[in-house]
Amino acid sequence: MRVGLIVDSACDLPYEFRREHDLFVLPVTARIDQQTYIDEHDPVRTQEFYQSGLLQKGHHAETEAFSASQIHDLFMEKIVTEFDVAICETVTRSRSLIFDHATQAMNTVMANYRSVRSAAGVPGNFSMRVVDSKQIFAGQGLLAAHTLTLIAKKLSKNALRNEIERFTGNIYTCVIPRDLHYIRERARRRGDNSVSALVAFLGKALNITPVIFGQGSEGQPVAKTRSFDVAVEKVMNYAIGRIQAGLLTPYVSLSCGMSWTEIEELPGLNRLRDACEQHGVELLLSQMGITSSIYVGPGSLCLALGAEPHHFRDFQ
Template identity: 20%
Template structure:
């Protein structure tokens, strides 16, 4: 039997490291990756490393689909079997995916009460919210307290992504207002961010070279986060580990965040951002 009564559930775009998923007992419902006629459960039937190895040589442009309501229902049922009496679900932004609709539909027939929160983000922009909720639970917080903490982290999230190409995000149709830049920046390195209020992708300042793109990513991220407060930061990459490591070392040396780690972006997001994307994602709060 579990000691805390609130189960914590997210989806596979959250990019939370496996050790933290296990430590905090975070259930993750996978989205689906489609290569031609083959469909894979994200992170289960196809890992991030496998995906990025397949991506350059595939003749099929990958696509994605949200989990079914039954996928979420199985997660709710599993939580009930563990002894949880209610659940908090935090999903990828509703502006990016219909995943939240499946979570809500399943909640209507769940064996335990379920709160569903729109994370208005993806990757560790979502993952940091889930981790904050998990830590609030560990500190004795109930469902409303966990929700409040997650919402506070969500509203303070800063997330910038440098793309090596616009091809994938354009084909995926997930760039929202950034489409107006398509014709003018197709041959340069786009910089995009996630608006934490709307949960949508918006364009930022592009660059003409890989070096300048990474410099722009670094500058914009630290222009938007309060560096005077304790910072929790993830360096994310799509098969660009050496550059991610160099970026992490620079962040550590210049800003000394209280938490910093490197993670590979999930295949679901890699489908839209393409190979060699780099990102900085995190938040700063005085008491978090």
């Protein structure tokens, strides 16, 4: 049984990791200053966007999910003849229409795949499952990496689905936004009022950088710092402490909306690498994709790991 994993372009993972494991990336449409781009999480295109400055707040940028029809066509062309079972993990449905559109596409694919497989000379049935990851960015990447370990165990289709959905509740995510004004403006355009004007103003006026922490995409501020570097140190300390206490999957996912030179200069990164090496954990370090950067803002950071229930303050 050939099992394939599909993620969308909001999922942050190292390019080499995605290529090694043959992950299929469901694209997202990005519109910047009335120009349309297809974000397939290509590392070269992503680097060009960072260098061009198109992701800065002076530009009008937004993302849009592929339509159900577009996703249907991709699944029929790229997926149904390559795999017998396909798992599609999407960014949290509370922040995007990708889950809804992918689910609609799955239903039409399941009704029409047989003729495509027959024409390609592929025997047997095909099945799909669309999963709401309940995650964003690095959290999606962590779920994808864990899912690959489950696929390697050759679980039944139902057992695989149940294990994936259970694990989503064990993912903890830290986000450090570089610019609260950016987040507020992007949220306002989406009709999301979760970031207040007052918080945005204080963040700018007092140079406050928050650490947002929680399960999946439902995070709350757990620290307010006077600089981005101090916030990064807190997140690194948290991750190292949690690694030492034990994880539920041997991965830590870290994505950063900045150049690789800036990433390598992050305070505490080498300490995190050392902790991962000492405890047999793989650090999935990636440059935040175009979709992620448009959502949370360039210069931001997102870290995710899988663990038993705990609080951020337990590891400070």
